Amino acid sequence: xxxxxxDSGVGGLSVVRSLLEQGLFxxxxxxxDTARVPYGVKxxxxxxxxxxxxxxFFKNFNIDTLICACNSVSAYAIPELRTxxxxxxFGVIEPGxxxxxxxxxxxxxHILILGTRATINSGKYQxxxxxxGFANMKGLAPSLFVPMVExxxxxxxxxxxxxxxxxxxxxxxxxxVILGCTHFPLIKxxxxxxxxxxxxxxxxxxxxxxxxxxxxxxxxxxxxxxxxFATENPEGLKKVAAAWLGLEQKTLL
Amino acid sequence: xxxxxxDSGVGGLSVVRSLLEQGLFxxxxxxxDTARVPYGVKxxxxxxxxxxxxxxFFKNFNIDTLICACNSVSAYAIPELRTxxxxxxFGVIEPGxxxxxxxxxxxxxHILILGTRATINSGKYQxxxxxxGFANMKGLAPSLFVPMVExxxxxxxxxxxxxxxxxxxxxxxxxxVILGCTHFPLIKxxxxxxxxxxxxxxxxxxxxxxxxxxxxxxxxxxxxxxxxFATENPEGLKKVAAAWLGLEQKTLL
Numbered sequence: 001x002x003x004x005x006x007d008s009g010v011g012g013l014s015v016v017r018s019l020l021e022q023g024l025f026x027x028x029x030x031x032x033d034t035a036r037v038p039y040g041v042k043x044x045x046x047x048x049x050x051x052x053x054x055x056x057f058f059k060n061f062n063i064d065t066l067i068c069a070c071n072s073v074s075a076y077a078i079p080e081l082r083t084x085x086x087x088x089x090f091g092v093i094e095p096g097x098x099x100x101x102x103x104x105x106x107x108x109x110h111i112l113i114l115g116t117r118a119t120i121n122s123g124k125y126q127x128x129x130x131x132x133g134f135a136n137m138k139g140l141a142p143s144l145f146v147p148m149v150e151x152x153x154x155x156x157x158x159x160x161x162x163x164x165x166x167x168x169x170x171x172x173x174x175x176x177v178i179l180g181c182t183h184f185p186l187i188k189x190x191x192x193x194x195x196x197x198x199x200x201x202x203x204x205x206x207x208x209x210x211x212x213x214x215x216x217x218x219x220x221x222x223x224x225x226x227x228x229f230a231t232e233n234p235e236g237l238k239k240v241a242a243a244w245l246g247l248e249q250k251t252l253l
Numbered sequence: 254x255x256x257x258x259x260d261s262g263v264g265g266l267s268v269v270r271s272l273l274e275q276g277l278f279x280x281x282x283x284x285x286d287t288a289r290v291p292y293g294v295k296x297x298x299x300x301x302x303x304x305x306x307x308x309x310f311f312k313n314f315n316i317d318t319l320i321c322a323c324n325s326v327s328a329y330a331i332p333e334l335r336t337x338x339x340x341x342x343f344g345v346i347e348p349g350x351x352x353x354x355x356x357x358x359x360x361x362x363h364i365l366i367l368g369t370r371a372t373i374n375s376g377k378y379q380x381x382x383x384x385x386g387f388a389n390m391k392g393l394a395p396s397l398f399v400p401m402v403e404x405x406x407x408x409x410x411x412x413x414x415x416x417x418x419x420x421x422x423x424x425x426x427x428x429x430v431i432l433g434c435t436h437f438p439l440i441k442x443x444x445x446x447x448x449x450x451x452x453x454x455x456x457x458x459x460x461x462x463x464x465x466x467x468x469x470x471x472x473x474x475x476x477x478x479x480x481x482f483a484t485e486n487p488e489g490l491k492k493v494a495a496a497w498l499g500l501e502q503k504t505l506l
Contacts, residue, residue, distance in 0.1 A: 035299050036289055046288050046485050144411070147400045153418075158397070161414045165406070232299050 001215070002027040004063040004087075006054045009037035010240045011182030012069030015092070015204040016226065017245055019067075022208055023221035029061050030241075035232035038146055039072040040116020040181065047118060051077035055085045057229070063087055065215060067207060071115050071180050075122035088215075093119075095210035096178055096203025097128035103176075103199060104134075110172045111137040112198075114191075115180030116146070125180060138174075142166040149183040155190050163194050174198050254468070255280040257316040257340075259307045262290035263493045264435030265322030268345070268457045269479065270498055272320075275461055276474035282314050283494075288485035291399055292325040293369020293434065300371060304330035308338045310482070316340055318468060320460060324368050324433050328375035341468075346372075348463035349431060349456025350381035356429075356452060357387075363425045364390040365451075367444075368433035369399070378433060391427075395419040402436040408443050416447050427451050 003025045005012055009032050016030060031054055039047050051073050058066055066089045068074050068081070074091030081089045100111065111134055113125045120139035129137050144162050153159050178201045179185050185202050192200060226247070230237040241247060256278045258265055262285050269283060284307055292300050304326050311319055319342045321327050321334070327344030334342045353364065364387055366378045373392035382390055397415050406412050431454045432438050438455050445453055483490040494500060
């Protein structure tokens with residue numbers, strides 16, 4: 001089986017890592033729209049327009065399924081993509097919400113949803129969690145976390161001050177924190193230190209379990225071939241892939 | 254006279270403010286590529302491609318001159334735009350460098366150039382300052398300053414920590430600091446507090462003087478009509494314009 005993975009930039013490689021570990025696909029085609037990253041500050045119509053361009057790109061590759069690793073795309077574009085794409089389309093928000101439902105028994109738990117402005121404003125996590133019976137949730141868009149991760153500031157005083165800035169006025173200490181952006185798992189240790197008792201949910205990991213429940217992987221574990229494409233600076237994408245995925249750069253197309 | 258002002262986002266409105274104060278033009282057409290902001294992290298070819306699209310846009314408006322308020326555009330795209338555009342094109346880097354030459358007498362002064370990664374990597378400021386006889390200069394790309402300004406963090410502990418992060422390892426305290434990005438004048442007070450003895454140069458203000466030296470404004474001061482266009486969220490652009498320019502939002506097109 002051949003999967004397409006679509007992200008606004010390099011962050012979706014964290015989803016690719018989980019997919020490689022599970023060996024679900026024979027081939028993964030990764031498309032990062034690095035020329036127009038970040039999507040999280042763009043409006044709904046722009047996100048949909050760019051996502052439809054990604055679908056056009058993937059039509060060239062005869063993929064069996066498309067995984068949208070970007071939360072902002074997952075928040076706004078999935079219904080439109082499902083109408084237009086000739087292959088099944090999966091986002092990361094529904095799997096993330098399902099992971100909360102499966103992990104957290106107490107329906108009164110305080111759930112903090114961290115995401116881009118686009119993801120939070122869409123209200124999609126909030127809506128799905130309400131449907132699961134949760135009542136205490138708060139969405140928060142700590143916009144500086146994305147450029148901080150891209151700047152390599154994964155710990156230290158700048159990140160500490162930024163966390164304090166965003167978290168200090170929360171009405172309640174959360175029991176659950178949803179890392180609703182592909183960048184946030186890279187600072188999960190710092191977030192866990194800030195909220196030592198909270199359960200952290202990584203929507204990018206949740207998609208793998210979701211796929212296993214929705215597609216037929218009866219053929220067993222595969223050696224996955226990975227092909228990388230970027231709308232800008234493909235060498236940069238390959239470098240991150242080599243570092244994150246433990247692959248040799250020269251083996252990447 | 255009718256001028257076009259092109260920026261990657263809303264930051265170029267700081268240049269518009271200076272132009273309005275001087276009343277140089279009968280009309281200003283502002284085009285902010287808010288759907289693809291920021292440019293400062295993109296590569297040269299992408300910046301040129303987007304800038305040529307802006308030229309195509311301005312061809313519809315019969316402008317007399319085009320002002321590129323964005324330093325990243327000024328760093329890479331000016332020669333290409335001058336070849337393709339049917340009107341004179343001005344960037345902000347050359348005026349900024351000239352302002353340093355006119356303001357700073359000591360050729361041994363330590364000059365710190367702050368800009369986006371694209372602006373600093375282009376080496377354009379460095380090259381022009383060398384031509385003016387300066388020898389001690391350092392380029393620095395404090396990438397977090399742009400999202401911090403967009404987040405409204407114009408002072409306080411997050412900005413203080415970020416300044417410390419970027420400035421603490423400078424080999425020398427600068428005598429001159431070039432604010433080589435349209436966002437940076439908004440945190441100039443904080444930067445001045447960090448370097449209390451330094452002279453701050455704002456390339457966006459320098460362009461006004463540069464235009465006065467290169468175009469014929471003999472008709473005297475004008476009441477300027479302003480028209481705003483954005484590739485995304487034009488209402489957001491109008492809000493910033495109303496706040497920064499002291500105009501009533503309803504008077505803006």
